[in-house]
Amino acid sequence: MAEKDKLTDAPVEFVKEGVQFVRKCRKPTKKEYVQLVRAVGIGFFMMGVVGYLIKLIHIPIRYLIV
Amino acid sequence: MVIPGGAKTLAKRKASKDNKVKQQQQNAPNSSRSAGAGGSSSTMLKIYTDEAQGFKIDPLVVLIFAVAFIFSVVILHVLSKLSGKLL
Amino acid sequence: MSGIRLLDLIKPFASIVPEIELPYEKSIFDEKVVYTIAIAVVYLLLGLPINGVNDEKIADPFSWLRGTFASQPGTLLEFGVLPAVLSAFLWQILAGLKFIRIDFHSSNDRQLFQTLQKITSIVFGLTFAALLAFADYFEPIDYFTRTPEGSESLLSPSFMSKVLIVAELTVSNTIVTLLAELLDKGYGFGPGILAFITVSSATTLSTSLLGLTTVWTPRGSESTGALVQFIRNLFSADSYSYAIYEAFTRQNLANLTQVYVAIAAFIVVVYLSNCRSEISIKSSKVRSMVSVYPVKLVYCGAIPLIFTYAVLYAFNIVGFSASRIFAGNKFVELLGSWELEPEFKRTSNLNSGLLFLISAAPSSSNTILNLIRPFTYISFVVIVSTLFSEAWPGMSGSAPKDTAKQFKDQDLALVGRRDISVSKELAKVIIPSARIGAIITSFAAAFCECSGRSKGLTYGTIAGILSGLSILEELVQEWQQTGAAANSQLSQFLPTQ
Numbered sequence: 001m002a003e004k005d006k007l008t009d010a011p012v013e014f015v016k017e018g019v020q021f022v023r024k025c026r027k028p029t030k031k032e033y034v035q036l037v038r039a040v041g042i043g044f045f046m047m048g049v050v051g052y053l054i055k056l057i058h059i060p061i062r063y064l065i066v
Numbered sequence: 067m068v069i070p071g072g073a074k075t076l077a078k079r080k081a082s083k084d085n086k087v088k089q090q091q092q093n094a095p096n097s098s099r100s101a102g103a104g105g106s107s108s109t110m111l112k113i114y115t116d117e118a119q120g121f122k123i124d125p126l127v128v129l130i131f132a133v134a135f136i137f138s139v140v141i142l143h144v145l146s147k148l149s150g151k152l153l
Numbered sequence: 154m155s156g157i158r159l160l161d162l163i164k165p166f167a168s169i170v171p172e173i174e175l176p177y178e179k180s181i182f183d184e185k186v187v188y189t190i191a192i193a194v195v196y197l198l199l200g201l202p203i204n205g206v207n208d209e210k211i212a213d214p215f216s217w218l219r220g221t222f223a224s225q226p227g228t229l230l231e232f233g234v235l236p237a238v239l240s241a242f243l244w245q246i247l248a249g250l251k252f253i254r255i256d257f258h259s260s261n262d263r264q265l266f267q268t269l270q271k272i273t274s275i276v277f278g279l280t281f282a283a284l285l286a287f288a289d290y291f292e293p294i295d296y297f298t299r300t301p302e303g304s305e306s307l308l309s310p311s312f313m314s315k316v317l318i319v320a321e322l323t324v325s326n327t328i329v330t331l332l333a334e335l336l337d338k339g340y341g342f343g344p345g346i347l348a349f350i351t352v353s354s355a356t357t358l359s360t361s362l363l364g365l366t367t368v369w370t371p372r373g374s375e376s377t378g379a380l381v382q383f384i385r386n387l388f389s390a391d392s393y394s395y396a397i398y399e400a401f402t403r404q405n406l407a408n409l410t411q412v413y414v415a416i417a418a419f420i421v422v423v424y425l426s427n428c429r430s431e432i433s434i435k436s437s438k439v440r441s442m443v444s445v446y447p448v449k450l451v452y453c454g455a456i457p458l459i460f461t462y463a464v465l466y467a468f469n470i471v472g473f474s475a476s477r478i479f480a481g482n483k484f485v486e487l488l489g490s491w492e493l494e495p496e497f498k499r500t501s502n503l504n505s506g507l508l509f510l511i512s513a514a515p516s517s518s519n520t521i522l523n524l525i526r527p528f529t530y531i532s533f534v535v536i537v538s539t540l541f542s543e544a545w546p547g548m549s550g551s552a553p554k555d556t557a558k559q560f561k562d563q564d565l566a567l568v569g570r571r572d573i574s575v576s577k578e579l580a581k582v583i584i585p586s587a588r589i590g591a592i593i594t595s596f597a598a599a600f601c602e603c604s605g606r607s608k609g610l611t612y613g614t615i616a617g618i619l620s621g622l623s624i625l626e627e628l629v630q631e632w633q634q635t636g637a638a639a640n641s642q643l644s645q646f647l648p649t650q
């Protein structure tokens with residue numbers, strides 16, 4: 001019985017600890033967060049668009065070689 | 067010969083010496099960052115931070131080499147297209 | 154010293170391995186921007202088809218793994234950054250666990266260790282290329298599907314063309330390694346591996362949403378971008394309901410479901426990466442200077458996710474090659490078996506075996522396997538990532554012990570704690586945050602991957618955004634610390650804070 005308790009205890013303890021830890025964390029405020037998502041999102045997206053434009057160079061090359 | 071403090075002292079000395087060695091081994095850094103030399107950190111996977119011996123090249127040469135390689139592959143493609151078969 | 158050390162074995166090779174010079178002085182910010190862009194452009198340009206391979210006729214068995222390693226099937230980027238990532242993990246883990254003895258205090262040892270990683274990366278590239286080439290991976294799909302009657306006799310690809318393919322891939326992998334080295338050594342931003350993953354995952358996400366280029370499929374021409382295809386469908390399809398349904402579910406290219414799941418994951422991950430627990434610290438020299446030392450919740454960033462997929466990718470390459478080379482062997486079939494996706498013939502998917510259970514490939518014909526797969530896959534990803542994230546701080550010199558040492562060097566102390574217990578106090582925060590951060594991110598990634606059928610898009614996006622954020626953090630720090638703002642041309646365009 002004791003062993004069984006131990007087995008179930010470990011994950012429960014684990015989850016408890018995790019939830020407590022996350023609760024203690026400082027989370028971004030809503031305003032900060034919206035700003036951040038917007039900034040990072042635009043940056044990521046722009047990077048992607050530039051990457052896509054660079055990849056467009058492949059089209060004439062492929063035309064040449066295939 | 068008489069050892070002051072008896073044979074035990076010797077054993078103790080040895081044990082403490084062993085411990086020291088062990089501790090040193092444990093405390094030895096196990097990555098280049100913990101030795102204070104840059105390298106991977108918690109969120110980074112870095113490999114190349116020292117200048118090792120080897121065949122030294124300039125950064126620009128790498129870029130030029132890479133572009134030259136791309137060109138040579140394109141030329142290979144064109145050649146194999148012209149010769150009408152894939153090698 | 155017992156026996157010969159591993160490092161001594163590579164000494165003879167050390168002098169012939171190309172090694173980029175360290176910058177003479179710290180590069181200026183603008184120069185770094187230019188270098189980073191140039192390197193990213195060269196990396197993306199490497200996505201050319203290999204000579205002797207038609208990359209549009211390859212049945213790609215690894216499509217769900219590619220997003221995380223910036224790789225593209227049939228091109229010079231066949232493996233992306235995988236060899237570099239694998240060799241870095243392999244040796245840094247072995248050194249971290251003290252399986253190999255390396256004295257990191259000695260600069261000679263560090264250099265040899267670095268050369269060892271570079272050589273291993275090149276050898277991995279060579280091995281994988283050879284495995285795939287001799288598993289007939291690079292043969293066009295007609296080679297397998299064409300019926301013997303009615304078509305000209307199949308030309309078995311010559312040995313020479315395989316050797317050429319292997320050579321090309323090896324050179325391109327060496328170039329990728331060198332490009333990563335350029336970024337690592339401070340000519341550009343961030344560790345090269347993470348930068349490539351970020352750029353490539355950003356490109357994949359944008360292309361999946363807005364790609365204007367069209368590809369020819371058995372159903373006619375289709376746009377690569379899911380949104381573009383959706384709009385096109387609205388104009389061309391007979392019924393709107395079909396147009397909408399099709400845009401959300403098409404299987405050959407990115408569909409809207411996948412893109413939305415990826416964007417949702419993006420938003421969640423940005424939130425998580427900004428959760429931190431703060432430790433009050435004070436300077437032991439200057440009084441009444443209290444500030445906070447932030448410990449991020451996602452302490453290891455994208456590294457656990459990348460590690461898990463690197464392991465899976467390596468298994469899959471080996472498994473796939475084995476299943477082709479030793480076709481019919483019982484043990485190999487137990488490991489995994491692949492079959493060609495019948496409709497579009499663009500991918501060949503895992504459909505059974507051990508590797509299927511830990512994959513996010515499209516579903517198999519076997520219902521039981523399909524039912525248990527989500528559980529096995531998610532638990533595999535979460536467990537591996539978590540175990541790794543617990544060990545990684547110790548292997549990368551960011552464990553509590555190291556941070557405590559850093560504090561000591563900078564004359565910092567925790568508020569209300571004695572010097573001796575600093576390491577213990579830090580451990581109370583760092584270890585759980587590393588663990589929980591990895592659990593949450595890996596679970597989110599694996600869950601989205603499983604439920605959204607996103608074929609690697611979500612996982613790649615999460616890995617990309619996390620690596621991007623850690624590079625950004627370093628960049629911002631540099632921008633503030635070095636006063637780069639003052640002497641950079643870019644400061645005109647950026648808001649100064």
